[in-house]
Amino acid sequence: MTSGKTGPSPAAESLDWTMGRIFLFWLPLAATWLMMAAEGPFLSAVIARMADPKFNLAAYGVAFSIALLVEAPIIMIMSAASALVRDRESFLKVKRFTYSLNTIITLIMLLILIPPVFSLVAQGLIKLPPDLARLTHISCIILLPWPGVIGYRRFYQGILIRNNRTRFVAYGTILRLTAMAGTALVLHSFFQLAGAHVGAAALSAGVTIEAVASRIMARRVVRDLISETGPARTDLSYRFITTFYLPLALTAVLALGIRPIVTFFLGMGRMPVESLAVFPVVHALTFVFSSFALSFQEVVIALAGDRFENYAVLKKFALRLAVFVFCGLGLINFTPLANVWFQGISGLSPDLAEFAIPPARILTIIPLLWVWLCFQRAILMIGRVTAPITKSTGLQVLLVMLSLFILINFTNLVGITAASIALLAGAAAVPLYLLPSFNRVLFRHTGRTTFRVQKSSPVKG
DSSP states (O other), rough: OOOOOOOOOHHHHOOOHHHHHHHHHHHHHHHHHHHHHHHHHHHHHHHTTTTSSHHHHHHHHHHHHHHHHHHHGGGHHHHHHHHHHHHHHHHHHHHHHHHHHHHHHHHHHHHHHHHHHHIIIIIIIIIOOOOHHHHHHHHHHHTTTTTHHHHHHHHHHHHHTTTOOOHHHHHHHOOOOOHHHHHOOOOOOSSSSOOHHHHHHHHHHHHHHHHHHHHTTTHHHHHHHOOOOSSOOOOOOOHHHHHHHHHHHHHHHHEEEEHHHHHHHTTSSHHHHHHHHHHOOOOOOHHHHHHHHHHHHHHHHHHHOTTOOHHHHHHHHHHHHHHHEEEEEEHHTTTTTHHHIIITTTOOOHHHHHHHHHHHHHHGGHHHHHHHHHHHHHHHHHOOOHHHHHHHHHHHHHHHHHHHHHHHSSSBBBBHHHHHHHHHHHHHHHHHHHHHHHHHHHHHHHSSSSSOOOOOOOOOO
């Protein structure tokens, strides 16, 4: 899908971007994603130190997977706002679009929470034991505000990023983590609640505080956008916004849908309760390093430029980032630091920690692949070519499901180990699939398909 331009980003135009300046622009976003990634290990550590940790970790993991799946259609609104919002008209239209989508996903969450529907999902599909299903249901009720609040927050964060105010995004995340940690510790210390419910309440409280803070911190940018006067634009219709965003939303649905799919297969595999218990812990560690790649995607969108003037230096930065995340995660997974992380920090018992280390090692290469993938996606979004992103994610989900089906049903692998192999297979396929589309967009804008793009490269086509 292609379309016309949305105007140059103020961030891309403001400086001659060097590696050092890119690092300073990226650092607040990286800190934001890193702090968000820290939520999982922190809450898992809290739950692991409460009563019945195995069942509560499993219930929390399933509830969070359901909430993520419902949230998925709105999660890419930050990229859309960063790419599209540049004046009064575009702000109001993307805002209305965001609020409408928020309403829809909240209604979907309510539908899932209806007891007969939830029983069908939890016991009919995931095959949870009745006690675990009840624990998960209440956790999902507590997470009801999560999807809509996420959409509200990410809309205003996208506006902040486009206008070179990434530090405010980091400030909001600090408030979110503070509220989340405070809620978790207060509920753990002074109330007799199940660990899964404490984790869900902490997540809801934290993201609500961050959403309010993001709106307040964006008030000056919003005021400037609203105060602009001039002729009404006709190049940004609701139809265009929908056409632009639909592939991104489908991509997010497919990508985040992988976790519920894995949860479903874990419930049918060998040692299901143990696998469900360690899956959020293993996933959280991998996500800590993948978060660096996810934050870099917004940097590329904001800084590459309409003619990809900063492509070469961004590619160089991406290569160094890929080496960093691979070596960093490998240092934990393949050294005694693994026991420090899974037992000392995550609070797993020695048996569960030993159970978690092999699948964690399998996933070591995932963050490196995500750096490559996020760079490709950003370039495609700048080029207004979003359909291949959706197709590639569909391929990823298909490969993960097929691998899980084969490994769970025709091998003797433990469920979590089979899931790690399947996730790695899916993640490796996506960048390879996107490479031809990536090269076509790059050639159309620069005349080249290598990373040595000169600042003066002509625009082709």
